[in-house]
Amino acid sequence: METPCTGLWAILSLAVTVSGCQTYAPSQVSAMSTYDICELQALQTPNLTEESRRLVRSELERRKDTCAPHQAAIKVQRDKDLYDQTYGNQSP
Numbered sequence: 001m002e003t004p005c006t007g008l009w010a011i012l013s014l015a016v017t018v019s020g021c022q023t024y025a026p027s028q029v030s031a032m033s034t035y036d037i038c039e040l041q042a043l044q045t046p047n048l049t050e051e052s053r054r055l056v057r058s059e060l061e062r063r064k065d066t067c068a069p070h071q072a073a074i075k076v077q078r079d080k081d082l083y084d085q086t087y088g089n090q091s092p
Contacts, residue, residue, distance in 0.1 A: 021049045029059045035074075038067035042074050 022044060029037060040048075041056050048056070060066065067074075 022047050022052060023049045024052045024055060026055060026059075029055050032059075034060070034063060034065050034067075035070050038070040039074050039077070041067060042071075043078065 024040075032040070037056055037059060041053075045053065
């Protein structure tokens with residue numbers, strides 16, 4: 001039997017899941033550099049709505065560009081960010 005609290009928790013968890021998705025407007029994506037679009041695609045894909053994923057792919061197609069030239073730089077930046085988040089400022 002479902003209690004009112006169980007239903008409330010289900011609704012709240014759905015709201016949190018949906019609110020975690022990021023949506024971008026076409027004007028926002030078209031204003032980004034190709035590197036920024038590729039970084040967004042590489043790092044934020046799980047957080048993007050399906051519409052935003054399609055928008056990112058179509059913008060790359062419109063530019064007749066790919067993310068291949070940027071993958072190494074994105075990996076270096078991701079590794080640096082992970083290191084900074086893990087170890088941060090260690091001074092007392």
